[in-house]
Amino acid sequence: MSEIIERFNEKIKILEETLPSLKGEINCCALTLTTVLEILGIPELQSFYFNNLAVPLAGGFGGFKSEKGWNGPCGAVCGGCAAIGIIIGGQKKLKFRDHMKVYQKAATYAHNFEKEFGSVACKDLCGTDFSDLNSINLYMKNKIWEKQCYKYVVFGVDQVKKLTSLDLKKKWQ
Numbered sequence: 001m002s003e004i005i006e007r008f009n010e011k012i013k014i015l016e017e018t019l020p021s022l023k024g025e026i027n028c029c030a031l032t033l034t035t036v037l038e039i040l041g042i043p044e045l046q047s048f049y050f051n052n053l054a055v056p057l058a059g060g061f062g063g064f065k066s067e068k069g070w071n072g073p074c075g076a077v078c079g080g081c082a083a084i085g086i087i088i089g090g091q092k093k094l095k096f097r098d099h100m101k102v103y104q105k106a107a108t109y110a111h112n113f114e115k116e117f118g119s120v121a122c123k124d125l126c127g128t129d130f131s132d133l134n135s136i137n138l139y140m141k142n143k144i145w146e147k148q149c150y151k152y153v154v155f156g157v158d159q160v161k162k163l164t165s166l167d168l169k170k171k172w173q
Contacts, residue, residue, distance in 0.1 A: 008039055008168075009161075011039050012158050019031070019150035021146065028058050029082075030055050030079065031153045032080050033079035033080075033083050035153070035157050036080075036087070057078040059131075060130060064131070070121075074120055075122065076113070076152035077113055079153075087168060088105065113156070125148070128144060
């Protein structure tokens with residue numbers, strides 16, 4: 001097994017043990033993305049930009065509801081898709097010719113997520129409207145993070161590993 005894949009496997013075990021009891025800064029999108037960045041060895045100084053970028057993408061784009069009834073995606077889906085782009089891009093800006101590969105991997109990631117959990121929409125998955133403080137309070141009171149949302153991050157990091165293993169070995173060893 002390659003070193004980078006082994007680092008993913010070790011981190012996934014740690015996530016399974018620690019995420020359910022994580023207190024304080026829980027954000028599925030930021031955790032999914034920055035966990036992958038940590039595994040890749042991207043310095044924390046650079047990773048905080050990605051953390052800040054990812055925070056508003058959690059909670060279904062902060063509880064977004066379209067006028068047509070669509071709810072925003074789970075942050076673990078957003079963070080995983082972003083991580084796929086970083087991995088496939090390697091140490092350089094993605095070239096246009098590689099965009100289709102990223103799109104296909106991201107679509108497969110979202111498909112696998114939906115197949116595993118029944119939806120990619122945050123509200124469908126956790127029943128919380130993150131644009132409403134009362135709903136967020138119920139989320140916290142009912143310990144939804146500890147019971148289920150952390151599983152989306154663990155699954156997401158594992159799926160990113162599986163879907164990008166060749167690029168990981170080629171560009172991130």
